[in-house]
Amino acid sequence: MTARRETLLLFAPGLALLALGFLLPILRMLMLSVVGPDGITAVHFARFFQDSYYPSILWRTVRLSLIITVLTAAIGFPLAYIMSRVGLRLRLWLVVMVILPLMTSVVVRTFGWMVLLGRSGPIASTLRDHGLVGRGFSLMHTETAIVLGMVQVLLPFMVLTLLGSLARLDPRLEEAARTMGCSFLQSFRHVVLPLSLPGLVAGSLLVFTLSASSFVTPSLLGGARIEVLAASIYKSVTQTLDWNFAAAQAVILFAGVALVLIPYLRLTARHG
Amino acid sequence: MVRAVPAWLRGLAWAFVVLAGLFLLGPLAVVVGVSVSENQFIAFPPEGFTLRWYEKALGTREYVEAFWLSLRLAVVVTVTATLIGGAAAIALSRGRQAGAMETVFLSPLLIPTIIFAIGMLMLWSSTFGPTSFATLWLAHTVVTLPYVIRTTLAVLAEADPFLEEAARTMGAGRLRCLWHVVLPQCRPGLIAGAFFAFNISFDEAVLSLFLRSPGHNTLPVQIYGQLEFSPDPTVAAVSTLMILLTIALIMILDRLLGLNRFAKA
Numbered sequence: 195m196t197a198r199r200e201t202l203l204l205f206a207p208g209l210a211l212l213a214l215g216f217l218l219p220i221l222r223m224l225m226l227s228v229v230g231p232d233g234i235t236a237v238h239f240a241r242f243f244q245d246s247y248y249p250s251i252l253w254r255t256v257r258l259s260l261i262i263t264v265l266t267a268a269i270g271f272p273l274a275y276i277m278s279r280v281g282l283r284l285r286l287w288l289v290v291m292v293i294l295p296l297m298t299s300v301v302v303r304t305f306g307w308m309v310l311l312g313r314s315g316p317i318a319s320t321l322r323d324h325g326l327v328g329r330g331f332s333l334m335h336t337e338t339a340i341v342l343g344m345v346q347v348l349l350p351f352m353v354l355t356l357l358g359s360l361a362r363l364d365p366r367l368e369e370a371a372r373t374m375g376c377s378f379l380q381s382f383r384h385v386v387l388p389l390s391l392p393g394l395v396a397g398s399l400l401v402f403t404l405s406a407s408s409f410v411t412p413s414l415l416g417g418a419r420i421e422v423l424a425a426s427i428y429k430s431v432t433q434t435l436d437w438n439f440a441a442a443q444a445v446i447l448f449a450g451v452a453l454v455l456i457p458y459l460r461l462t463a464r465h466g
Numbered sequence: 467m468v469r470a471v472p473a474w475l476r477g478l479a480w481a482f483v484v485l486a487g488l489f490l491l492g493p494l495a496v497v498v499g500v501s502v503s504e505n506q507f508i509a510f511p512p513e514g515f516t517l518r519w520y521e522k523a524l525g526t527r528e529y530v531e532a533f534w535l536s537l538r539l540a541v542v543v544t545v546t547a548t549l550i551g552g553a554a555a556i557a558l559s560r561g562r563q564a565g566a567m568e569t570v571f572l573s574p575l576l577i578p579t580i581i582f583a584i585g586m587l588m589l590w591s592s593t594f595g596p597t598s599f600a601t602l603w604l605a606h607t608v609v610t611l612p613y614v615i616r617t618t619l620a621v622l623a624e625a626d627p628f629l630e631e632a633a634r635t636m637g638a639g640r641l642r643c644l645w646h647v648v649l650p651q652c653r654p655g656l657i658a659g660a661f662f663a664f665n666i667s668f669d670e671a672v673l674s675l676f677l678r679s680p681g682h683n684t685l686p687v688q689i690y691g692q693l694e695f696s697p698d699p700t701v702a703a704v705s706t707l708m709i710l711l712t713i714a715l716i717m718i719l720d721r722l723l724g725l726n727r728f729a730k731a
Binding site for chain 2: 197200201202204205207208209211212214215216218219220221222223226269272273276279282286288289290291292293294295297298299300301302303304305306307308309310312314315316343346349350378403404406407409410413414424427428431437440441444447448451455458459463
């Protein structure tokens with residue numbers, strides 16, 4: 195057996211799996227989005243844009259994803275920086291602190307937020323006890339709830355991406371800046387931040403795509419009225435049973451995500 | 467390095483880490499709290515202590531069946547993903563044009579699960595009819611494959627390529643070389659990949675929701691359904707058991723491989 199043939203044999207099952215279980219499903223979805231009763235049509239896309247209902251869902255999805263991405267970066271960057279600069283033992287515990295929620299089912303984490311934000315949760319009852327809000331106050335089924343839950347769900351992705359780039363950053367560069375008379379904040383601003391920018395951008399793009407396409411957390415915390423694109427797709431698939439329209443919405447989501455993914459791939463290819 | 471940081475900033479950093487920890491782990495702690503509360507309704511802080519909800523959860527047929535389905539699914543997915551992904555990773559580590567091929571194999575990580583989920587549903591329904599256990603098996607294997615490939619590739623990148631060459635010049639055949647030299651080198655990567663595959667499959671909700679068939683609800687789907695309609699402390703008990711399983715997985719992974727590996731990376 196030659197080396198070439200061995201390599202091909204090792205590749206074969208994986209390629210077959212991806213062709214059958216990944217490529218074909220996506221092609222099928224693309225196809226359904228453009229077929230109608232009489233051949234190829236753009237009617238499903240036209241329906242999405244015919245009135246302001248679906249565009250407003252799209253806009254909400256983009257707007258919330260942007261807010262979530264900015265907040266995740268704002269919390270994730272200092273956390274990752276601290277993690278990259280503490281001793282190995284403490285870093286290990288902090289990694290566990292980040293990985294444990296990441297490895298717990300999104301359904302379970304969202305449940306935690308439902309309890310925290312609900313009418314009998316600690317936030318509502320504290321505010322009520324201080325007379326700040328009325329009896330029926332609850333943060334559930336608000337955009338704030340979606341943002342809070344999603345930032346917690348996606349923070350680990352941001353922290354782990356940033357940790358990768360910050361840990362590779364040579365600490366001697368910072369030391370050099372300090373001995374040359376920079377204050378801590380100056381060296382942070384002029385050395386650490388520029389050098390970790392690719393990681394920050396890569397993490398943000400990743401969080402944005404995950405956020406734009408997430409379904410479980412926004413549906414449970416936002417409820418039926420505050421719909422995002424993924425929830426609207428789910429509704430078309432399971433309730434209205436309009437699969438062509440569901441496919442068209444998925445293609446719109448796909449196109450949006452692809453716009454963000456291309457720079458992400460370029461960045462990660464260049465910086466490993 | 468930390469010593470060069472001003473004292474006020476170090477204090478601030480500590481406070482920040484504690485707050486971030488509360489934010490990350492708080493929602494999990496709350497679920498555990500509700501699961502042992504005597505309160506009939508979902509409320510926090512918990513009142514008293516009881517294991518009644520666990521008893522009730524273990525006696526509920528839907529949860530028990532969902533658990534077994536999730537477990538069976540996660541086991542077969544782990545085995546197939548590790549075998550196929552391990553083989554692909556070995557081939558990738560040798561390839562000259564590995565870059566493009568690697569992107570192909572990691573692409574399921576990049577495409578949002580929901581898009582892949584509806585594609586899968588549409589393809590399966592038009593070719594095979596109603597979805598089944600096999601649909602979930604196929605879909606979960608596709609999304610877990612990249613994790614096995616990534617962890618195995620990472621280990622192989624550090625491995626000594628001359629070891630294989632040495633074995634070959636000493637007269638070992640290709641298969642023997644693969645079995646006795648390459649595979650042992652892959653082992654930590656394969657083990658880590660298998661753990662991730664198991665964890666992801668067991669916890670996955672989106673694919674399982676789209677591809678579910680009557681009587682085929684995985685545990686996360688069962689929990690999701692409860693949360694959508696009438697959450698009670700029994701869901702909290704089931705959720706807590708899922709958190710405990712995650713903790714157990716992380717501890718076993720640490721025992722087998724050492725989490726230091728991940729902390730350093």
